[in-house]
Amino acid sequence: MAENAEVEKHWRTIACQAAPPGWRLLSVFNGRRNVAPIAAWLVQERHNFTFTDEPGSEVLVSPTSDFEAKVGPDTRVIPGVCAEGWGWEVKAIDVEGDEETWKVLGPDEAAPTNEEWEAEIARRRAGI
Numbered sequence: 001m002a003e004n005a006e007v008e009k010h011w012r013t014i015a016c017q018a019a020p021p022g023w024r025l026l027s028v029f030n031g032r033r034n035v036a037p038i039a040a041w042l043v044q045e046r047h048n049f050t051f052t053d054e055p056g057s058e059v060l061v062s063p064t065s066d067f068e069a070k071v072g073p074d075t076r077v078i079p080g081v082c083a084e085g086w087g088w089e090v091k092a093i094d095v096e097g098d099e100e101t102w103k104v105l106g107p108d109e110a111a112p113t114n115e116e117w118e119a120e121i122a123r124r125r126a127g128i
Helices: 066-071 114-125
Strands: 006-018 024-029 032-051 074-082 090-092 101-105
Touching (some): 024 114
Antiparallel strands (some): 006 032, 024 101, 032 074, 074 090
């Protein structure tokens, strides 16, 4: 590994399954409400990569122990949303690390009331 190389964990999508109709992602951005249909469920693995400032320098780090090699990477399933600003590609939404995401609703779950939306917007403005 180069002297100036850094190690970071990145989630990498390894599988994609179309989401059934009715799944929605609710988010708040600059006090505005947004409801987006979930296009797909993405299966992701978290891997360590080394990289430098050089373009194309990202390299997958090999497991550091036999245990790590046997257990394999962490995995998660997260929603994917299509948006015009992303060229209509399915973009992974990190529901635990994205400060704009509020909640995911299933097909049978009722949409939040205006009061619930306003309470969530106020909570975010207050920094709670």
